[in-house]
Amino acid sequence: MISIERKYPKKLLILESILRRLPQDNPEYEKYLRQYKIAKHGYEGELRVDREWKDIQLELKHFLLHSYQTINEHGTIHQIDTIFLSCQFVLLLEIKNISGTLVFDEDKYQFLRTQVDNTIESFYNPIDQIERHAILIKTIMNKMDLYIPIEIAIVIANSATIIGVKPRDTLIFHVSGLRSKVNKLILKHPKPRITLEQLVSFKETLLEMYCDVELLPKFEKSNLVKGAICSNCNSSVPMKYTRGVFCCNRCNFTSRNAIFESLHDYRLLFDEWITNNRVRQFFGIESIYSANKLLKRANLVSYGNNRGRKYLIPNDILEKSK
Numbered sequence: 001m002i003s004i005e006r007k008y009p010k011k012l013l014i015l016e017s018i019l020r021r022l023p024q025d026n027p028e029y030e031k032y033l034r035q036y037k038i039a040k041h042g043y044e045g046e047l048r049v050d051r052e053w054k055d056i057q058l059e060l061k062h063f064l065l066h067s068y069q070t071i072n073e074h075g076t077i078h079q080i081d082t083i084f085l086s087c088q089f090v091l092l093l094e095i096k097n098i099s100g101t102l103v104f105d106e107d108k109y110q111f112l113r114t115q116v117d118n119t120i121e122s123f124y125n126p127i128d129q130i131e132r133h134a135i136l137i138k139t140i141m142n143k144m145d146l147y148i149p150i151e152i153a154i155v156i157a158n159s160a161t162i163i164g165v166k167p168r169d170t171l172i173f174h175v176s177g178l179r180s181k182v183n184k185l186i187l188k189h190p191k192p193r194i195t196l197e198q199l200v201s202f203k204e205t206l207l208e209m210y211c212d213v214e215l216l217p218k219f220e221k222s223n224l225v226k227g228a229i230c231s232n233c234n235s236s237v238p239m240k241y242t243r244g245v246f247c248c249n250r251c252n253f254t255s256r257n258a259i260f261e262s263l264h265d266y267r268l269l270f271d272e273w274i275t276n277n278r279v280r281q282f283f284g285i286e287s288i289y290s291a292n293k294l295l296k297r298a299n300l301v302s303y304g305n306n307r308g309r310k311y312l313i314p315n316d317i318l319e320k321s322k
């Protein structure tokens with residue numbers, strides 16, 4: 001049973017909005033594009049492993065918490081790709097979607113990747129990462145007087161990746177091996193260590209401790225193009241708003257829905273609140289009346305009266321255009 005579903009990361013949403021609004025000749029464009037590709041690739045790897053879980057039918061009662069995030073008592077953050085909870089054992093997964101040949105050097109705490117062209121790169125060792133998470137989970141369990149074995153594993157989502165040297169005692173395997181590894185762990189820990197009631201209360205405690213700790217990209221707001229961006233040609237000159245329609249000067253594409261896409265970006269990059277004045281500044285509209293009409297069409301919930309009125313942009317603003 002899935003207790004926390006994996007959500008589309010906010011970091012990716014923000015990077016998509018930045019890339020839509022940062023001119024391609026800006027010196028920082030490539031940096032954000034690189035960040036986006038890496039994060040997107042990682043997320044796709046996580047989804048690949050989630051799909052594998054869906055295919056695994058277990059009789060053992062269990063809970064899955066995907067992309068679990070929390071802060072420990074020292075104030076540092078934990079992002080655990082997947083937690084599997086059962087009465088017999090707990091399994092923590094770190095998911096890597098990396099290509100090439102991977103080498104885990106236990107002595108030097110090094111994690112190296114060699115690519116086809118023989119370039120070697122060093123990454124933060126995922127074993128250290130997952131062991132740190134295991135300490136957190138153990139601390140929480142001990143406080144609740146629960147003692148369940150904790151297993152850790154690194155799952156490689158890319159089937160073409162070659163797993164080279166690795167520590168003997170650490171589970172590192174391709175996603176296709178997940179079913180078999182989980183079944184082996186069930187055989188390794190055949191007896192329930194806690195009752196189902198205790199398991200549920202442990203899960204509830206973890207859910208209560210959940211908080212959004214995703215590290216979000218930093219950016220210079222003044223570098224971003226304001227207004228409605230043409231979804232047809234992506235011109236860095238914003239669309240012009242006349243008589244209820246946005247029109248692109250470059251390709252003549254017209255859109256009534258550009259308001260929703262723009263407010264979606266506005267919410268992610270500037271503020272979740274907007275006022276009539278801000279609408280005029282952002283879209284380059286002079287008339288208060290036209291700005292009001294646009295806000296009405298967006299159908300936003302408003303607070304306050306007259307000049308102080310502000311509107312809340314919901315996180316599903318894009319759905320409203322459908």
Ligand SMILES: [Zn+2]
Pocket residue numbers: 230231232233234235248249250251252253
């Ligand atoms: Zn256009």
